[in-house]
Amino acid sequence: MAKHHVTTTVNGDPVEYLCESEQTLLDCLRDELDLVGAKEGCSSGDCGACSVLLDGRLVCSCLVLGVEAEGRSVETIEGMAQGDELHPLQRKFLEHAALQCGICTPGILVAAKALLAKNPDPTETQVRYWLAGNLCRCTGYDKIVRAVMDAAAEMRGA
């Protein structure tokens, strides 16, 4: 079937790609744009490894069709650091050793950033509920939650 031509913005840059109807946004990011930060864990909405922001809202890119990105703005983990300077969340994940295999990490960082954008001072419970859609098989979550709380404190200037 005819390919769709999609014009969109990814991490602030205008981009274009061609995709089939059945390619998801995750497929397009990874296979058409070589942005392989977002991971495919389950492709069924369960794990959150594919989390990106679409028009500023956190979504699972595995359940969004690639054509849906037309005219929208997509933010991925690749846009999080400013050049060599890591985002405070990224730094705190390293400091707290909040990752092991790392498959869940891009999705969790993007999700945590979305949380702090709307709630700069979350409680531990709020962090845990917000990150409920991001599964991690390695860390047991504790270090992740602490890293997010610590980054939030630093970003608030506390």
Added chain:
Amino acid sequence: MIPFSLQKASSVGDAIAAARAGARYIAGGTTLVDLMREEVEQPDRLVDINALPLKRLQADGDDLVIGALVTMSACAAHPDVKRLQPVISEALLEGASPQLRNLATMGGNLLQRTRCPYFRMLDAGCNKRTPDSGCSAMDGYNGNHAVLGTSSHCLATHASDVAVALVALDATMQVLGPNGERTFPVEDLFRLPGTTPHLEHTLQPGELITAIRVPGGRYAPRARYLKVRDRSSYEFAVVSAAALLDLENGVIREARIACGGVGTKPWRMRACEQALAGRPADRSSFELAARLSLAGAQARSGNKFKMELMPATIVRALELARDVP
């Protein structure tokens, strides 16, 4: 995924014309894309309805009118929903994850498909997915299946949380189709499985859900949604209950109850409601009434526990509703 053609509808008329010609609507895609990837659903044409002007949510006096394309997260966070019917926000926030609620729409939520595991296993018999292929759950894993409204053909539950609250609230839905507009109770959207479990809803071919209307009432704020599940967030209901109470001096004028996780559709508990009218809002009235939920209930090997958990959940939900400050 099996290749398909995709068209974007720019008007409601466009969308209905495409659907009439055989295309399936796609909104948030959180049910449809998932099932297409599994090849459980194999539409060859989709019509994307996301650009249609069905994203408005507004209060009309004490009623709420929720556009079909309002997302679960937008609906849950809307000040009029929190003010007029906080139980809707509660039911929505108890479901799925932030990522999913940002995509999933209210119309799509009502038409989500069952989470019976065999429905997704293409090599297992499942009358709902493949008519006349048998029901693997009947004598297989049926631990999270329905005890009400089942048939010898299917015992899968309807998995929506917010539908349970909407059914308790006597919400209605507006649909538009090739033959014009219709309005009917949300409760009447769902069919019982009978001998045709693959037919799940009463929409006519091409009909588009445009809005959900929730009548204002005496219940808010004494309305709560209680969801019992295997972990405290991000899991489908084992049993859930929406309970609404209209009280006067500790006596129940009227009660409304609907349950999820127990029926083949969101299940209104009218016998329990009638038993509560005129009774004091105490535990013994709640327990007596909740027992009536079991009328006609039938368990299989794995879901017998629901015969206890269902009335217990109703009692607890009623207590939560009564105790709303």
